[in-house]
Amino acid sequence: MKKLIEVRNLNIAYGGKAGWTNVVQDVSFEIARGEAFGLVGESGCGKSTVAYRLLGYGTINSLVQTGEVVFDGMDLLKLDTSALTRLRGNRIALVPQNPTTSLSPGMRVGSQIREMIATHRALPDGISMERRVVELFALVGLPDVGHRYPHELSGGQQQRVAIAMAVACNPDLLVLDEPTTGLDVTTQRQIIQLLCDLRASIGMAMLYVTHDLALLAQIADRVGVMYAGQLVEVAPCNELLAAPAHPYSRGLIASIPTVDGTDRQAGGLRGVLRRDQISTGCKFEPRCDFASGPCRTTPQVLQPVGDVRFVACMKWREAAVPQTPAGKPSQRVETTRQDTLLSVTDLNLSYRKPGSFDRFFRKSIPPVVRDIDLEVRAGEVVALVGESGSGKSTIARAISGRLPPQSGSVSLNGDLLAPALKSRSVEQLRQIQYIFQNPDASLNPRRRIRAILERPLDHFGIETNEMALAAVLDNVGLHAGYLNRFPDQLSGGERQRIAIARALLVNPKLLICDEILSALDVSVQARIVELLRSLKEKHAVAMLFISHDLAVVQQLADRVAVLYRGEIMQLADTGTLLGDSLHPYTEMLLDAAPGLSKDHYVSHPPAIPTSRAVPGIGCPLVGRCPRQVGSNCAETRPPVRQTGSGYIRCHVPVDELASPTVRPGLKPLSVET
């Protein structure tokens, strides 16, 4: 294969107050024409720094010490600005992470694409600019949205526009920096599919930077695993996933939650990347299970193992031994039917308060969350799953009392809870504890951990001593040495542990975990899930676990409620839901979640794509549902049908949903490994 771009011995340092820090060390790889290469690693490993250098771009405080990036015979690092300008966008294009901030908000998206083509004079002969723009939109699966502004498009559509812009000049290489990280599972899946199609039709090479190995499994030919600025393994994607050779790759793969159920936790990574604690030898040594004396002192470089595979580990033979399945299979302790702890009935929520005008005309405000019935038993974990904007957090806000409901009631232990926070008793407040998504924002940066932990105890009048604090820190996998630190001296995972400790300390009956994993790295996520599981077993605390990630949910939850646009579409036991999903929306979610091997995802086309969902009248899934049965779906509210372990809300009868044969024109999904 012909090399398109080759990176040789790249060393990049960042300048800071304390001098230069090496961020990227001796990175070498090449990408062939038309090949998709993935770069993967935890945050802070230098993957984006490398990716931007492929465009000859670096931040002002970074310095390339040695190395070359050879693109088509030219060293990009030696080119001057005007030569780079000709190259960027034209032959090497970038799809940035966040389309909301990368598209100019004050410009119609059509003119943004036109600008790209005009700058590089890349208009093919015999075609007008307007035609070309429409053609590009069609290429990325959009109607002609050229006259719209970015805010008029959804996140997924914005990313499609960004991709259309990147491929406008038929580039040879497309650099993608976490292009789907901010998107929903289903949208993410569509973008990945789009990229695969584009690659096939245009034949460009791709560098795909991500922290998500499961995504790379769907799109990349070869994968480079980065750790602390070094490539530790380069291998064909399927080989890497099947038999990782470097202990780090192995840990990374083991950390990924997948929907197919097997309990992979045993081989996860411990510790976090600390650049100040790196030994002179192998950088991964402090976290490695296979480490021995020589590892600490001998630097490891990439060595070929096999034809197309490179590993930077002297013990790769030991590490590459296929993993024995972790001791116990995922056994779920059947919670015996216990007393209902929390019950939510007929909850309707809206963020707008009716003004005097609305009241005068008896106008009702359409609720954003409708008819929620939910029950959490003592010691049980119930998950709320849905795409962004489906109302998961809104429900949690209402339960915690931060958003008084429009109608409906919430009761705890049989006692009705007051709608507003101010009128709830101290005891009720203590029993429900809330853990927020972002640990950076939920701990007061100006207070020491000790003060952060002691304040709730003091407030609720709970006696405390040093032992109790040490015990709770121990419980979440930290130690008493953390008490005198400030939150900014902790890593993201550690901060989230402190937030969990703070909630546990007051002995709550119910923990509300609002997307508490989404701000964390995969390996850290895996350990927090582990922690939550052990807490659930030890303390019998009930949890309402909010997440967009079905794979995480299946490891933790007893029951799952699937939300779509503010309505519960299905409520079922986790096992039932994953094994026998019934509801069309649940099916869509499950299909979209990437597994650890190429799964040839086929999205189900909606049965009646033209019908529009009207909130509060028909089924919210109308227009997107592959099983829509006609106008009935759009005009009447779907009935609630009881199933074995819960209920679903759908017009299609349960027994019909259970049989896959009625799906018109759909291939059954073939699972290949």
Add this chain to the structure above:
Amino acid sequence: MSTIASNPSRRFARFGAERWHAAPGPFKVGAVILATHVLFAIVGFFWTPYGFAEMGAGLPLSGASFQHPMGLDQIGRDVFSRFMHGAHIVLLLAFAGTILGMVAGTTLGLLSGYVGGWFDEIAQRIVEAMISIPFLALALVMIIAAGPALAGEPVLIVLVVGLVYAPRIARIARAAAMEIATREYVAVAELRGEGTWSIVFREILPNAANVLLVEFSLRLSYAPILIGALGFLGFGIRPPTPEWGLMISENRNLLIASPVTVFGPGLGLASLVIGFNLFTDGLSRMLGQRPVAGA
């Protein structure tokens, strides 16, 4: 609880030689000027070459000489002694007034920003009304309203400085509080059922401290001007107390006969204001924010 009240300022307390070297230039120059002023004020409080109200220390209006470096005023008082004794007055009044303004303004502003609603509306309309009046006019109105019993008392000056500053500081504090109120640690405290005061002072105030510290030092730099102006207009401290603004006012008629008599207080006020300004500039750079221009 002592542990809860663990002071965040302890982090800033360790100000060793290392930090001094790392500090920005303006900060160092400002700090040296201010330290000189403080030293001068302390010395002047305990010792002056002549009594500050001692008449006939020499020939009135005889100009600068070795015994009287700043000359003598029209009733024969040694201007340098008066200048030395006056140094502590302007410093103390400026500090006391600004601290009063800070306490009142911060409390009002943080509450207004956090509580919001009608409380915020009313508080902000009052604040706007006060800001819209030029500060000297506002100060004069307050002094006249206070009546003759309080006229010329230091307490009145402190009160006036505090009240003139409070609304301006309240605006800054409100903006900071509104931003901090959206953070999740505030929501955590709310979910715990903490009271408004507790949230404002435990959660919001420590995080607004940087902004408020810069604001404090900025206000401090304007205070000597305000106090000097009041003294100059005859609404300041009662004579014969040698307040610098008053001294300039007393001697300005004799500017031609003995110009040296107004140099001392004029230079003193100017260097104090410059010192505060440089200090503020450096401080805000160290805390990573720009001073609010024209506020």
